[in-house]
Amino acid sequence: MHQLLAEAMAAPAPGLTRLSQAKPGDRGVIADVRADHTAGHGVDVHELERRLLESGFVEGATFEVLHQGLFGADPIAVRVDDMRVALRRRDAEDVWVQLESK
Amino acid sequence: MSEAAMRPARVALVGNPNTGKTALFNALTGSRQKVANYAGVTVERKEGSLVTPGGRTLSILDLPGTYSLRARSPDEAVTRDAVLGRLAGEAEPDVVVAVADATNLRLVLRLILELKAVGRPMVLALNMYDIAQRQGLRIDLAGLERELGCPIVTTVATRKRGILELTAKVDDLIASGALSTANVWREPSAGEIRDAHREAQRILKAHVRPPEHPDTMTGRIDAVLLHPVAGLAILFALLFLMFQAVFTWAAPLMDGIDASFAWLGTVVGQGLPDGLIKDFIADGVIAGVGSVLVFLPQILILFFFIILLEDFGYMARAAFLMDKIMGGAGLHGRAFIPLLSSFACAIPGIMAARVIDQKRDRLTTILVAPLMTCSARIPVYTLIISAFIPNATVGPGLSLQGLVMFGLYSAGIVSALLVSFVIRKVFWRGAVEPFLMELPTYKLPSFENVFRNLLLRAQIFLSRAGRIILPLMVLVWILSTFPGPPPGATDPAIDYSLAGMIGHAIQPLFAPIGFNWQMVVALIPGFAAREVAVAALGTVYAVGDAEANVGALGARLAQHWSLATGLSFLAWYVFAPQCAATLGVVKRETNSWMWTGVMFAYMTTLAYLASFAVYHTAVALGAG
Ligand SMILES: Nc1nc2c(ncn2[C@@H]2O[C@H](COP(=O)(O)OP(=O)(O)OP(=O)(O)O)[C@@H](O)[C@H]2O)c(=O)[nH]1
Numbered sequence: 132m133h134q135l136l137a138e139a140m141a142a143p144a145p146g147l148t149r150l151s152q153a154k155p156g157d158r159g160v161i162a163d164v165r166a167d168h169t170a171g172h173g174v175d176v177h178e179l180e181r182r183l184l185e186s187g188f189v190e191g192a193t194f195e196v197l198h199q200g201l202f203g204a205d206p207i208a209v210r211v212d213d214m215r216v217a218l219r220r221r222d223a224e225d226v227w228v229q230l231e232s233k
Numbered sequence: 234m235s236e237a238a239m240r241p242a243r244v245a246l247v248g249n250p251n252t253g254k255t256a257l258f259n260a261l262t263g264s265r266q267k268v269a270n271y272a273g274v275t276v277e278r279k280e281g282s283l284v285t286p287g288g289r290t291l292s293i294l295d296l297p298g299t300y301s302l303r304a305r306s307p308d309e310a311v312t313r314d315a316v317l318g319r320l321a322g323e324a325e326p327d328v329v330v331a332v333a334d335a336t337n338l339r340l341v342l343r344l345i346l347e348l349k350a351v352g353r354p355m356v357l358a359l360n361m362y363d364i365a366q367r368q369g370l371r372i373d374l375a376g377l378e379r380e381l382g383c384p385i386v387t388t389v390a391t392r393k394r395g396i397l398e399l400t401a402k403v404d405d406l407i408a409s410g411a412l413s414t415a416n417v418w419r420e421p422s423a424g425e426i427r428d429a430h431r432e433a434q435r436i437l438k439a440h441v442r443p444p445e446h447p448d449t450m451t452g453r454i455d456a457v458l459l460h461p462v463a464g465l466a467i468l469f470a471l472l473f474l475m476f477q478a479v480f481t482w483a484a485p486l487m488d489g490i491d492a493s494f495a496w497l498g499t500v501v502g503q504g505l506p507d508g509l510i511k512d513f514i515a516d517g518v519i520a521g522v523g524s525v526l527v528f529l530p531q532i533l534i535l536f537f538f539i540i541l542l543e544d545f546g547y548m549a550r551a552a553f554l555m556d557k558i559m560g561g562a563g564l565h566g567r568a569f570i571p572l573l574s575s576f577a578c579a580i581p582g583i584m585a586a587r588v589i590d591q592k593r594d595r596l597t598t599i600l601v602a603p604l605m606t607c608s609a610r611i612p613v614y615t616l617i618i619s620a621f622i623p624n625a626t627v628g629p630g631l632s633l634q635g636l637v638m639f640g641l642y643s644a645g646i647v648s649a650l651l652v653s654f655v656i657r658k659v660f661w662r663g664a665v666e667p668f669l670m671e672l673p674t675y676k677l678p679s680f681e682n683v684f685r686n687l688l689l690r691a692q693i694f695l696s697r698a699g700r701i702i703l704p705l706m707v708l709v710w711i712l713s714t715f716p717g718p719p720p721g722a723t724d725p726a727i728d729y730s731l732a733g734m735i736g737h738a739i740q741p742l743f744a745p746i747g748f749n750w751q752m753v754v755a756l757i758p759g760f761a762a763r764e765v766a767v768a769a770l771g772t773v774y775a776v777g778d779a780e781a782n783v784g785a786l787g788a789r790l791a792q793h794w795s796l797a798t799g800l801s802f803l804a805w806y807v808f809a810p811q812c813a814a815t816l817g818v819v820k821r822e823t824n825s826w827m828w829t830g831v832m833f834a835y836m837t838t839l840a841y842l843a844s845f846a847v848y849h850t851a852v853a854l855g856a857g
Contacts, residue, residue: 182667198459201557206553
C-alpha cells in the first residue's frame, strides 16, 4: 500500500505507471519520457533519455509488452509503434505509460 | 558530355542497422570490393566501385548502421565523421544514399532529417520494397520526394532490383550540379529529438498508409524463440549444434591442412640444401603459415552459423535471452556473440566485440574473451590429459579424461564471468550502461549474402592473423635457433639458443609452480601460438615430430613430470595470455597499450596463482 502510494506521488500525472512495472500483454500509450533517474547508469540521465527517444520511446507512441526474460522477468521486449525493442527494466524506469484497461 | 561532368564521384551508404545496406552494397559493387581499416581506428572500411549507365565511375562506401549521427560507438562515430567529412584521410562524399527499410520508416526518417541538415546531395533508397509490397504498404513516393526534397528509388537489394535506377539517379544528381548546402547539423538535444520524431510522424502519416497485411510471422516466431523456457532451450540446442559442427566437421579439414603443410615442408626441405635457409623456410615460414591456416575451417564454420543467424534476425534474440545471465556478471547481452566466437579463436571474438555500442561493455568483453577455451588450447590439453589422466570411466558414458576436459572449459567460462564482474566493480565502479536493442523482423537469409560475408571474414582473418602471427613465428624461430649448438653438443639444439638461455634464466620464477626448465623453454615458442608449445616440448624432450607422435611425447612427459606438475601446466594454460597475436589484436581494437597491459597482467597473475594453488594442493595430496 505504501509503495503504491509512493508510486502515485512520484507519478507525473495520475494513472501513469512506469514501463518497468508492466507485464507481458500490457499495452497502451507512452505518456512521458523523462530523466529523473539518479544514479547507477553508465551514462548520465539525459543521455539515457536521448537514447530512449532515439529507440522510439517517444510521448504518444503506442506500445505493448511482448515478452520477458526467464530470470527476474528481465529484460523485456516491447512493441513500440511498429517496431520491436528489447530493454532492461532498469532502463525502462524513465518511461511513464498510460495503460489501456483490459 | 564534357570531361568535367563525368568526373568520378564518391557515394556513401548511410542507414539504420538491418536495412540491407550491406546487401545493397554487394548488389551495387559485386566483387569489386576492398576491405581495410579507417586510418587510426579499427572500424572496417568497405569500399567498392561501379560504372553507371551514363559512364561515370562511382566509388561506394558502406558505412556502419546507425540510428542517429549522434554517435555512441566507434562504428557510429565513423559514420558521422564520414558524412560530415571529418574523417582523416577521407574526402567528403559527393552524394549520400540513405538506405531505408521501406517497412520500418519511422526511425530512418529522423536520420534522414539529420542528413538533410548536413546538406549533402542525397538519394533515398527504399529497400526491402518486395516485403513492403507483400504487406500491401502504400507509400506515396511522389509526395515523399517533394516532402524530403530528394529523389527516391525503390530497391530489392537481395534480388538486385532497382540498382540501375539508383545509380542513374545518383548520376543525374551529380550531373545536374547539385551542390551541398551549408552544414547546419549539430548534436540534437532531447527536445530536438522529440521535434524530429514529431516531424517524422507527420511525414509518415501524410505519405504512408499502414500495411493491409502487416507482418505477423515475426510475432509468431518470437512466441517460440523468445519464450522464457523454450527459447532458452532452443538457444542451447543451437549452441550445441554449433559446437558439434565446429569441432567435428572441421576436424578432417584441419587434418588435411596440417598434413599438406607437413608435406610441403618436407618437399621444400628436400629441395633445399641442409642449413639455416632450409630450417627457416621449412620450420619458420611454412610451419608458421600452416599454424595460422589450420584454424580457418573452424572459424569459417563458426562464422557461417553466426552470419546465418544474424541475417535471419536471431542474434538480437540470443542477446535478449542471454542478457540476464551475462548481465549478472556485468556483461552486455550482445557480448554473447563475441564470447561464442572466442571458443574458436579469441581474435575473431575480439573483433566481433564491435557490435557492442557501449565502450565499457565492449572493453570488458575484449578483456575476458581470451579466457574462453580457444581451439589452440586443445592440442595442449589433449597432450597433458592423455599423459597424466588415467583413461578410466567414472560413470555411464563418462570418461575421466572427458570430465577433465569439460572442467577446463568450465574453468574458462566461470573465470570470464568472475573477471568481468570484478572489472565492472573495479574499473567502472559498478555502473551499468543501458541495454537498448532493436529486435529486427525475421527474414530468410539470402545465400549469396551469406557466402559473400563468409568470404570476407576469411579474408579479414587471414590478412590480420598473417600480419601478426607470421612475423612472430619468425621471431620465435630466430630465438630458438640462434646461437646454434657448439660442435659435439649432445643436448637438443634449443638448449643452447637464446630461447634456451631465457628459459634457464627465468626458470626460478616458475619453480614455485612446479615447472622445470624444459617447460619454461617450451612456453617461449608457445607464445607465438599456444599449440606450438606441443612441438616445442617435442623438441626439448627430443621426440621427433611431436605433433604426429603425441603418444610418445605423452609417455616421455609422464616419466619426467609429476602429476602435480602436469596439472599445474594445465592450470597455467587455462589463464595465461599465451598468445601474442591476441595481445596484438587487443592493442589494435582498444587502441591502447594500457588495456593491453591490464589484460596481460591480470591473465598472468591468474595463471600463476591458479598453477600455484593446483601444484601445491596436488603435492599436499601426495601427487608431487
Ligand atoms: N526480402 C528482402 N530482404 C533483404 C533486402 N535487402 C536485404 N535483405 C535482407 O535483410 C537482412 C539484413 O541485410 P544486411 O545487408 O545485412 O543489412 P545491413 O543494413 O547491412 O545491416 P547492418 O550491417 O547490421 O547495419 C539480410 O538477411 C538480407 O538478406 C530486400 O530488399 N528484400
